Amino acid sequence: MCWHTCKRLIPVIDTADVVILGGGPAGVSAAVSAARCGADVILLEKQYYLGGLWTGCCVLPVIDTYGCAKDGQWKKCIFGFAQELVTELTQMNMCIQYQEHPTPDPEATKYVLEKYISETGVRLLYNCYAANAIMSGDRIDAIIADCKSGRVALEAKVFNDCSGDGDILEWAGEDFEKRNAHIGAMWRYGNAANLNRDGVNETAVKNVKFLHMHGEDNQDGLDVYNLTRLQMKYRRMLWEKAMEDKQQPGCEDLFLLDSPSQLGVRVTRVLNAVHNVSFEDSLKYTVYNDCIGLSGGDSTRTYKNGTLNGSERPIWQIPYRSLTPKRVHNLLVAGRCFGFDVGLTYDAREIGTCLVTGQAAGVAAAMASASRSSVRDIDVSELRKKLISQGVKL
Numbered sequence: 001m002c003w004h005t006c007k008r009l010i011p012v013i014d015t016a017d018v019v020i021l022g023g024g025p026a027g028v029s030a031a032v033s034a035a036r037c038g039a040d041v042i043l044l045e046k047q048y049y050l051g052g053l054w055t056g057c058c059v060l061p062v063i064d065t066y067g068c069a070k071d072g073q074w075k076k077c078i079f080g081f082a083q084e085l086v087t088e089l090t091q092m093n094m095c096i097q098y099q100e101h102p103t104p105d106p107e108a109t110k111y112v113l114e115k116y117i118s119e120t121g122v123r124l125l126y127n128c129y130a131a132n133a134i135m136s137g138d139r140i141d142a143i144i145a146d147c148k149s150g151r152v153a154l155e156a157k158v159f160n161d162c163s164g165d166g167d168i169l170e171w172a173g174e175d176f177e178k179r180n181a182h183i184g185a186m187w188r189y190g191n192a193a194n195l196n197r198d199g200v201n202e203t204a205v206k207n208v209k210f211l212h213m214h215g216e217d218n219q220d221g222l223d224v225y226n227l228t229r230l231q232m233k234y235r236r237m238l239w240e241k242a243m244e245d246k247q248q249p250g251c252e253d254l255f256l257l258d259s260p261s262q263l264g265v266r267v268t269r270v271l272n273a274v275h276n277v278s279f280e281d282s283l284k285y286t287v288y289n290d291c292i293g294l295s296g297g298d299s300t301r302t303y304k305n306g307t308l309n310g311s312e313r314p315i316w317q318i319p320y321r322s323l324t325p326k327r328v329h330n331l332l333v334a335g336r337c338f339g340f341d342v343g344l345t346y347d348a349r350e351i352g353t354c355l356v357t358g359q360a361a362g363v364a365a366a367m368a369s370a371s372r373s374s375v376r377d378i379d380v381s382e383l384r385k386k387l388i389s390q391g392v393k394l
């Protein structure tokens with residue numbers, strides 16, 4: 001059964017060149033990068049902090065920053081906005097190296113992300129839960145969001161879907177694939193200096209350690225009953241685990257510092273882009289003339305084809321076409337819902353890659369807004385030049 005709601009007028013509370021949905025790694029990167037190109041930008045976030053899963057799920061290591069180059073050398077491949085963040089957090093003594101991955105403190109990360117948003121003049125709206133898109137044919141006119149001010153509309157020339165779950169894809173009727181994956185959790189202990197069992201990792205803060213739970217396999221990250229069940233189950237498990245870990249010698253004062261305020265949903269809706277990047281392409285070092293960024297991989301990862309050791313993990317190119325929908329003219333997609341095939345799920349949705357795709361989507365959105373053209377018609381060589389001028393290595 002469905003209810004018809006009464007028709008009512010929804011006030012347009014703001015208008016911008018670019019509206020970005022989601023303040024995770026991809027959304028912040030997109031917002032800052034679009035604003036740096038001179039665009040007037042609004043960033044919508046339902047929580048009261050930035051960073052998405054990075055800060056809200058205690059997911060700390062920025063994976064993908066290294067990979068194996070064609071010459072066989074293990075090299076750094078992610079620069080640009082991602083590098084700016086890591087440099088700043090490291091200078092604050094709030095970022096350590098965990099294996100090869102820069103691993104910042106989540107509170108310091110929230111602080112730094114907000115600082116970039118303020119400095120670039122992005123209008124950030126917290127507490128805005130976007131729920132629909134208003135369309136005119138193949139263009140999005142506005143995003144509708146619920147917040148404490150009521151139900152509101154935000155208009156823009158171009159939109160970025162950085163919701164992680166491809167929410168705008170659904171509302172705009174764009175082509176996507178729905179995927180299930182394991183839903184997990186990360187958490188932190190305080191006073192944990194003496195806890196040294198497997199799976200316990202150092203953080204940038206003395207005596208604070210972070211841990212990781214794989215979680216239940218093949219889960220639907222869009223089913224609200226399932227999400228509530230898992231959130232409650234994991235919170236109980238983390239508490240019980242903390243009580244168990246307190247029994248270790250020297251751990252009497254250990255405590256659960258935080259359980260994730262955002263459940264660890266890995267993947268849900270993924271764009272069927274103009275071109276989806278594939279795992280096989282990454283292994284072949286496929287070169288794209290519309291490459292907008294590079295990504296690496298986790299050297300210890302096991303793939304469906306077997307375990308690849310570090311020197312076999314290629315640095316792979318991300319084509320602009322994988323951020324680009326086939327139908328809607330004024331939408332770009334970045335973060336864990338851009339166009340990649342199932343085999344590339346691990347590398348394509350890591351924080352490093354989300355920062356890279358976000359930066360490109362933001363700059364491209366600013367260009368499409370300025371030229372009033374479809375996102376599929378912007379000058380990609382100009383986009384690449386602008387990204388290079390923002391420190392991105394292609």
Ligand SMILES: Cc1cc2nc3c(=O)[nH]c(=O)nc-3n(C[C@H](O)[C@H](O)[C@H](O)COP(=O)(O)OP(=O)(O)OC[C@H]3O[C@@H](n4cnc5c(N)ncnc54)[C@H](O)[C@@H]3O)c2cc1C
Nearest residue numbers: 022024025026046052053063130164264335336349350351
């Ligand atoms: C358990 C777990 C462990 C992981 N471990 C690592 C790791 O060690 N290293 C690594 O690099 N990556 C790791 N990842 C992957 C990585 O954290 C995510 O893929 C990455 O954060 C995705 O970034 P994003 O910006 O695309 O989306 P998200 O981080 O999901 O951010 C999306 C943002 O959009 C907001 N939003 C969503 N819908 C709406 C809406 N309708 N209205 C308003 N706001 C909305 C959300 O509140 C959120 O802030 C892990 C993921 C999980 C789940």
